[in-house]
Amino acid sequence: MSHLRHHPxxxxxxxxTALVTAGLAVTLLGSASDAxxxxxxxxxxxxxxxxxxxxxxxxxxxxxxxxxxxxxxxxALALKxxxxxxQALTDIRKALAQHVDDYTxxxxxxxxxxxxxxxxxxxxxxxxxxxFGGVDxxxxxxxxVSTVPATLGRIQDKSDFGDYANTVxxxxxxxxxxxxxxxxxxxALGFLLQQQxxxxxxxxxxADTTASDQGCTAQxxxxxxxxxxxxxxxWSLRDTTPELxxxxxxxxxxxxxxxxxxxxxxxxxxxxxxxxxxxGLAAWALGLAGRCTVAAKAAGWVRQQQVQGSxxxxxxxxxxxxxxxxxxxxxxxxxHGITGPHRDQWRRxxxxxxxxxxxxxxx
Numbered sequence: 001m002s003h004l005r006h007h008p009x010x011x012x013x014x015x016x017t018a019l020v021t022a023g024l025a026v027t028l029l030g031s032a033s034d035a036x037x038x039x040x041x042x043x044x045x046x047x048x049x050x051x052x053x054x055x056x057x058x059x060x061x062x063x064x065x066x067x068x069x070x071x072x073x074x075x076a077l078a079l080k081x082x083x084x085x086x087q088a089l090t091d092i093r094k095a096l097a098q099h100v101d102d103y104t105x106x107x108x109x110x111x112x113x114x115x116x117x118x119x120x121x122x123x124x125x126x127x128x129x130x131x132f133g134g135v136d137x138x139x140x141x142x143x144x145v146s147t148v149p150a151t152l153g154r155i156q157d158k159s160d161f162g163d164y165a166n167t168v169x170x171x172x173x174x175x176x177x178x179x180x181x182x183x184x185x186x187x188a189l190g191f192l193l194q195q196q197x198x199x200x201x202x203x204x205x206x207a208d209t210t211a212s213d214q215g216c217t218a219q220x221x222x223x224x225x226x227x228x229x230x231x232x233x234x235w236s237l238r239d240t241t242p243e244l245x246x247x248x249x250x251x252x253x254x255x256x257x258x259x260x261x262x263x264x265x266x267x268x269x270x271x272x273x274x275x276x277x278x279x280g281l282a283a284w285a286l287g288l289a290g291r292c293t294v295a296a297k298a299a300g301w302v303r304q305q306q307v308q309g310s311x312x313x314x315x316x317x318x319x320x321x322x323x324x325x326x327x328x329x330x331x332x333x334x335x336h337g338i339t340g341p342h343r344d345q346w347r348r349x350x351x352x353x354x355x356x357x358x359x360x361x362x363x
Contacts, residue, residue: 036083037358042303045321046354047082049307050075053347054088057095062340069103070114071344072096073121074351080124081284081355093125097133104140112144112155113169119176120233129180138180141173145184146191151209153187166205167195167226175233178240189240192230193247200254202226204268223268224258224278227251231285252289255282263297275326276305280353287359295359302353303360305330323350323357 037043053059058067059075076092079085096103096118104114119137122129130136144165146154155173157163170192177185196202197216204223207214231251238245258265264274265282283298305324311317315337322338324330325345333339338346 039084041357042306042308042321042360043082043354043357044084045308046306046323046350046357047079047084047321049319049321050078050347050350050354051085051088053343054091057088057091057093058099059347061344063344067099067102068344069096069099070117071347071351073103073114073117074348076121076125078351078355082358089125093121093127096121097127100133100135100137106159109157109159109161110140110144111157111159112141112165112173113157115141115144116155116169116172116176119180120172123176123179138177138182141176142182142184145173145177145188147187150212151191151214153184153189153191154206154209154214155188156209163209167192167202167223168204168229170195170206171202171226171230171233175237178237189244193243196230196247196251197222200227200250200252202230202251221269222254222258224255224265225267225271225281227255228265228278228281228285231255231289232281235285235288248289252286252291255286256291256294258282259294259298263299263301265298273326274301276302276323276349276353277325280323280349280356283353283356283359287356287363290363292359292363295356296362299357299360302356305349305353306357307333321350321354322346323353325349 037047039048054075057072058069059071061068072092073096076089079089100118104111104118115137118132119129119141122132122137129138144155144158146152146156155165155169157165170188174185174189174192177188191214194215195206197220201222203216203220204226231248234244234248238248259282260274263279265278266272266274267278271278279298280302283295283302286298287295302323305326307316307319307322311320315335316333319338323346324333329342329345333342
């Protein structure tokens with residue numbers, strides 16, 4: 001599964017909502033193109049399937065009987081990028097506004113990554129970011145940005161259970177804070193750029209807060225998902241500083257070197273095999289950056305994982321547009337359908353992969 005997550009939780013609901021996108025991946029995740037993908041296109045079909053997964057504006061995990069706020073946010077980011085389903089976006093915005101604390105807090109705990117992602121969703125959908133469900137999301141996030149010199153700009157959780165903030169949340173924090181014109185944006189961006197390694201990729205995990213060097217080291221593994229997410233979320237802001245523009249160009253150049261011959265991408269150390277989460281995010285990032293040929297090749301691989309064709313009378317009837325995590329997942333669903341225990345993976349994969357399908361024919 002994708003790295004687009006914030007961190008594990010001690011509580012079941014926190015565990016589920018922390019999974020991102022997988023992010024998102026998905027990125028998400030920002031706007032993939034200036035024009036909406038046609039509803040009749042593979043990308044449009046993916047968005048329609050995603051919108052159909054919502055119940056009262058939320059993705060409900062039937063296996064664990066909880067609403068998954070993190071995946072609901074990822075769904076909003078994907079639908080926004082695809083340019084369709086405004087009613088679904090309104091429903092998600094309203095539903096998340098009713099559950100700000102459920103997603104971002106637990107008793108006295110405050111979780112930086114979910115706050116940052118929720119701020120981006122609110123900004124994307126024209127919500128009142130200083131009064132979202134009665135919460136000032138900007139202030140709440142600013143309070144999670146370190147002002148200590150050694151870790152200046154680093155987002156951090158406030159929790160007795162540990163600090164699990166990582167670069168995924170940092171990316172969303174930078175986007176949200178820049179868009180909100182927050183004074184915390186500059187240090188947050190500075191810390192994010194420290195997480196980029198010399199060859200261009202971004203690492204997933206931060207150094208320990210006690211470390212004198214908070215930047216990437218030779219021991220840090222590359223992470224395709226986080227690198228692609230940084231490009232997706234920050235590409236529209238690349239001219240904010242010369243340093244950000246150079247960092248994103250370096251990230252794009254690194255991503256191009258990671259593509260397999262068949263167009264696919266693997267993720268981080270635990271998701272190194274080809275998968276649609278990573279490949280979809282990479283296609284999205286490369287397409288935004290104008291690397292049209294390689295983006296189309298990645299989107300082509302994702303398309304091979306998408307439910308398509310005549311489905312009437314099959315176990316996949318009604319599931320057109322959904323994107324499987326990989327070949328094995330698609331093959332299993334061909335005979336068994338998208339069953340309860342597996343639906344969560346399909347939702348995460350589609351949220352991160354569908355926007356990348358916009359680049360099937362290039363940019």
